[in-house]
Amino acid sequence: MLDKLAITGTDVWYYFVCKRRAWLSIRKVFPDEEDENMEIGRFIHEYRYGRNKKEIGIDFIKLDSIKREDGSWVVMEVKKSTKYFYSSYYQLLYYLYILEEKGIRAKGELLFPEERRREIVELTEDNKIKLEETIRGIEKLAYEPIPLYSKKIAACKNCAYDEYCWSEV
Numbered sequence: 001m002l003d004k005l006a007i008t009g010t011d012v013w014y015y016f017v018c019k020r021r022a023w024l025s026i027r028k029v030f031p032d033e034e035d036e037n038m039e040i041g042r043f044i045h046e047y048r049y050g051r052n053k054k055e056i057g058i059d060f061i062k063l064d065s066i067k068r069e070d071g072s073w074v075v076m077e078v079k080k081s082t083k084y085f086y087s088s089y090y091q092l093l094y095y096l097y098i099l100e101e102k103g104i105r106a107k108g109e110l111l112f113p114e115e116r117r118r119e120i121v122e123l124t125e126d127n128k129i130k131l132e133e134t135i136r137g138i139e140k141l142a143y144e145p146i147p148l149y150s151k152k153i154a155a156c157k158n159c160a161y162d163e164y165c166w167s168e169v
C-alpha cells in the first residue's frame with residue numbers, strides 16, 4: 001500500500017511522457033545511480049543551478065526559482081528544450097495549483113534558454129479542470145499493483161530505466 005500520495009512535479013512531467021516511468025517514480029523505484037542518463041541529469045542540474053544554489057522545496061514540490069514581479073509571484077521552470085512542452089506546461093501548472101491551495105496566487109514562466117524562448121503559464125478555470133483530471137489519473141495509476149506494460153518510445157533513449165524496461169526484451 002502507498003502512504004499518503006505525494007505527487008511531485010516530476011511525476012506530472014513523467015505522466016505525459018511515459019506512464020510506466022510515472023508509476024516507477026511515484027512508487028520510488030529509483031533507477032541505477034550509475035546510469036549514464038542519471039549522470040547527464042546531474043550534470044544539467046549543476047550546470048543550471050551551480051553546486052550551491054538550491055531549488056525551493058514546498059512540501060513535496062521543488063521550484064526552480066520564484067520571483068516577485070509587479071506585485072505578483074512568478075514561478076520559473078527551466079527546461080533544456082521544448083521537446084516535451086506539454087509535460088513541462090502541466091508540471092508548472094501543477095506548481096501553481098499547489099501554491100494556490102496554500103493561498104499563494106502565482107503566474108508561471110517556462111524558460112528554454114537554449115532556444116531563447118519564454119512562455120507564460122497561468123492557472124485558469126479551463127486548464128485547472130484538465131489538471132485535476134490529470135491528478136486523478138496519476139492517483140489511479142499509482143495504485144496499479146505493477147507498472148504498465150509499455151512499448152518503446154523516443155523517450156526510452158534517454159531514460160535511466162531503459163535497462164529495467166528492456167534488458168530482457
Ligand code: SF4
Nearest residue numbers: 018021156159162165
Ligand atoms: S525506458 Fe521507456 S518505457 Fe521504460 S520507463 Fe523509460 S521511457 Fe518509459
